[in-house]
Amino acid sequence: xxxxxxxxxxxxxxxxxxxxxxxxxxxxxxxxxxxxxxxxxxxxxxxxxxxxxxxxxxxxxxxxxxxxxxxxxxxxxxxxxxxxxxxxxxxxxxxxxxxxxxxxxxxxxxxxxxxxxxxxxxxxxxxxxxxxxxxxxxxxxxxxxxxxxxxxxxxxxxxxxxxxxxxxxxxxxxxxxxxxxxxxxxxxxxxxxxxxxxxxxxxxxxxxxxxxxxxxxxxxxxxxxxxxxxxxxxxxxxxxxxxxxxxxxxxxxxxxxxxxxxxxxxxxxxxxxx
Ligand SMILES: [Fe+2]
Numbered sequence: 464x465x466x467x468x469x470x471x472x473x474x475x476x477x478x479x480x481x482x483x484x485x486x487x488x489x490x491x492x493x494x495x496x497x498x499x500x501x502x503x504x505x506x507x508x509x510x511x512x513x514x515x516x517x518x519x520x521x522x523x524x525x526x527x528x529x530x531x532x533x534x535x536x537x538x539x540x541x542x543x544x545x546x547x548x549x550x551x552x553x554x555x556x557x558x559x560x561x562x563x564x565x566x567x568x569x570x571x572x573x574x575x576x577x578x579x580x581x582x583x584x585x586x587x588x589x590x591x592x593x594x595x596x597x598x599x600x601x602x603x604x605x606x607x608x609x610x611x612x613x614x615x616x617x618x619x620x621x622x623x624x625x626x627x628x629x630x631x632x633x634x635x636x637x638x639x640x641x642x643x644x645x646x647x648x649x650x651x652x653x654x655x656x657x658x659x660x661x662x663x664x665x666x667x668x669x670x671x672x673x674x675x676x677x678x679x680x681x682x683x684x685x686x687x688x689x690x691x692x693x694x695x696x697x698x699x700x701x702x703x704x705x706x707x708x709x710x711x712x713x714x715x716x717x718x719x720x721x722x723x724x725x726x727x728x729x730x731x732x733x734x735x736x737x
Contacts, residue, residue, distance in 0.1 A: 466612075467574055469550065469581040471520060478581050479518055481547070482706040483508065484525040485663030485684035487558060488540055498731030499699065501530065501686040502539060504703045507723055508685045509546055515611050515721070517707055520581070525627030525664035525682070526556025526592075528564065538563050541571035549576055555592045556626040556664060557599065557640075563660045578612050578726035584710050587612045591627040591642055599642040601628025601666070606651050613655040620714040623656045628663035628670060628681045635694045636664060636736075652677060660713055667697065670719050683720060684705040687730045687737070696736045701725050 471478070484713050488494070494501060522544065531537040552574045555561040569575045579586040587609050589598035613621055627642035629649055642648060652658045652674055663670075663681045667689040670681035673706045683704030690697035702723035709717040 464581055466578045467550075469521065469579060471581065475512040475520075475582075476712060477709040478584055479516070479520050480708045481512060481522045481549070481712070482525060482662065482682050482708060483522065483685055484682050485527040485667055485686060486524070486540065486567070487527055487530035487686045489531050490535040492539065494530065496530055496553075496730075497687050497734055499687050499728045503592070504728045505540075505685045506543060506722075508703050508705055509543060510706060510719070511532060511723055513546065519707065521579070522547055522551045523586070523624055523662070524551065524553040525624055525662060526554050527558045527664060527684075528553065528556070529560070530558050530671045532560040532563065534567060536565065537567040541573055544573070545571075549567040552576070552579060552586070552588060552624075552625055554588045554626050555590050557592055557597050559592060561592050561594075575674075577608060580616070580619065582737055583619050583709075583712055584622065585612060585616055586624060589623060591625045595642040599625075600644050601625065601642065601648050606648070609652070609723065610620040610655070613657055614620040617657060619657060621655065621711070622660040622662055622710070623652065623658060624662045626663060627646070627665050628668070628679065629661060630672065630674065630679050632666050632668070633669060633692055634666075634689065636696045637689060640665075647656045649674070652732060660716060662708075663710050669704070678716060680706070680718065683722060688729075698730045698732050700729070702710070703728055
């Protein structure tokens with residue numbers, strides 16, 4: 464079990480986290496996803512984050528760093544994210560090559576530990592990737608790891624990070640790509656009262672709901688956005704986004720989504736899927 468212990472400087476009451484998700488980077492810097500140059504939108508988000516001057520202790524990236532499984536896309540990510548000068552953690556997404564990204568990102572100083580402990584919170588990073596298909600599945604060994612984390616630290620509040628949001632978003636085409644064993648997953652985590660949050664990506668839209676006492680949050684992509692509540696594939700014209708979260712000592716979570724202004728990265732709406 465690999466766990467990273469993060470000591471905050473001074474006497475900080477909160478852990479502050481920047482979440483980035485669904486970057487969809489390519490081997491080529493000019494690579495486009497539905498007309499959006501994803502390296503450019505990612506860079507624009509990073510610059511906006513720096514200009515915000517928000518304080519955050521760590522960065523979490525909830526999957527789909529790559530769009531093409533390439534070594535260069537991960538190198539591009541690692542070079543760019545270094546400008547934030549904070550510890551970076553991640554989970555794989557359905558567009559990633561899990562084994563490859565762990566190997567490459569580790570060499571660039573990105574954290575590959577499967578859990579992080581800070582103040583009275585622990586963050587557990589799970590893999591929901593099923594190689595080369597869009598839907599997700601959390602294998603038993605991942606659930607067992609989560610159980611071990613919760614059993615070892617019943618005194619800690621726990622946040623689970625996993626690419627596929629284990630909830631339907633009432634968007635028919637996107638819900639076919641959901642975490643397919645979400646009932647098993649949700650029943651499993653219901654057995655651990657210290658689990659307060661599931662933090663995800665994949666749905667390329669804002670989501671924040673409480674189910675059975677657990678908060679489920681997903682976040683806009685740094686590239687293209689999906690139209691909420693759409694029966695068929697459709698793009699949302701809102702700008703690329705990111706999320707800021709603050710975890711307090713009592714188990715409370717404050718969070719806010721930020722976006723670039725719309726109109727700067729305009730996707731091609733004439734396509735029927737991605
Ligand atoms: Fe994605």
